[in-house]
Amino acid sequence: MPNKTIYVSEDDLKLFQRAQELSGGNLSQAISTALRRYIEMEEGRQEGYDEIIVQVGQGVGRKQRFSGVLLGEWGRTTGSRVEMFRVYRSRTGKYVLHIDRSPDWTDSASEGSENWLEGLFSRGAWKTYLGLADSNWGFVQGEATLEVVASFEDLRGKVPDEFYDLIADVATRPAVEDLDI
Missing domain, CATH: 1.10.1220 (Arc Repressor Mutant)
Structure with a gap:
C-alpha cells in the first residue's frame, strides 16, 4: 500500500x-x-449545487442531507393544516420532493363546528371567552417526507398541478448558466 x-x-x-x-x-x-x-x-x-439539509419524519424527526438546487416552493392550506412542497434537482439528475406538513390543531371550544368562523361564535367558544369554561388546545404532530424520483414527469400527481406547471420550465435549466460577457 x-x-x-x-x-x-x-x-x-x-x-x-x-x-x-x-x-x-x-x-x-x-x-x-x-x-x-x-x-x-x-x-x-x-457546478452550482448547494448542500441541502431537510427535516424528515414526525415532529423534530431526523435530518437528511444531499447536494442539490432548489427548483421551487409551493405552500397551501388544507383544513387546519399547512403543507409546504419543495422540489430540488439533485447533483445526480434525480428530483427530490420534500413535503412538510404542519401539525393539525384543534380547539375544544369550537369542536363540532363545520368551519373556524362558525366555531368562533359557537356557544362553547363564548363560554371560554367569558371565562365560564376552559379551553383546551391540542395538536397532532406534523410530519415531513422526502421522496426521490428518477424524472421530472414522476412528480406529476405528487405535487399540486399549478406548482408542477410553474417549475416545469425551470427543471430543464442548468444549475448555473455561464455567461460569456
Whole structure:
C-alpha cells in the first residue's frame, strides 16, 4: 500500500489527534472520508449545487442531507393544516420532493363546528371567552417526507398541478448558466 507523508502544523495537531480518537484510531480512514466528502461538496458547489439539509419524519424527526438546487416552493392550506412542497434537482439528475406538513390543531371550544368562523361564535367558544369554561388546545404532530424520483414527469400527481406547471420550465435549466460577457 503506498504511503503519503502529511506534515501537520503545531496548531493543527490537536485537530488530528481528535480525529484519530473519533475514528477509533484509524486516522488514515478519517482523512480519506473527510477528503471524499470535501471533494464531493466542493465539486457540487462549483457546478452550482448547494448542500441541502431537510427535516424528515414526525415532529423534530431526523435530518437528511444531499447536494442539490432548489427548483421551487409551493405552500397551501388544507383544513387546519399547512403543507409546504419543495422540489430540488439533485447533483445526480434525480428530483427530490420534500413535503412538510404542519401539525393539525384543534380547539375544544369550537369542536363540532363545520368551519373556524362558525366555531368562533359557537356557544362553547363564548363560554371560554367569558371565562365560564376552559379551553383546551391540542395538536397532532406534523410530519415531513422526502421522496426521490428518477424524472421530472414522476412528480406529476405528487405535487399540486399549478406548482408542477410553474417549475416545469425551470427543471430543464442548468444549475448555473455561464455567461460569456
